[in-house]
Amino acid sequence: MQVIDFIATHGAWSWVVAGLILLALELVVPGGVLVWLGGAALVTGVLALFVTIFWPLQFVIFGALALVSIGLWLKFRGPGVASDRPFLNQRANRFIGHEAVLDEPIRDGIGRLALDDTVWRVQGPDLAAGSRVRIVEADGALLKVEAA
DSSP, rough: OHHHEEEEEHHHHHHHHHHHHHHHHHHHHHHHHHHHHHHHHHHHHHHHHHHHOOHHHHHHHHHHHHHHHHHHHHHOOOOOOOSOOOTTOGGGGGGGTTTOOOOOOETTTTTEEEEETTEOOOOOOOOOSOOOEEEEEEEEEEEEEEEO
């Protein structure tokens, strides 16, 4: 309610100040969204400076401009920078396609396999220890394997 009273009292200048604050916040908290919200607030403020607009319509204009600008930004922004380590937080996924030798036999569908410095639980057909397997899928910390 205080925001509505503030905008009703100060009119267009409140939108201009809010837009400048949002643009300044974008410098501190980068992410791309606040710049579009700040731009929408500035356009609303400048429009309200030159045309008498009742304050509820100012909120509608701001909301529409914000939605359109963020929507266009999301649609036309380029693809993100490809990571040099795409499996950084997905250790198990980087083993998909690798072949390894079972340390423990797979019994009743579950066994163990050592890869790098970790012993992984594996799921697959029953196989003897020393069998060669190919990792076909990762489900959390469980690697799904098939005979190689």
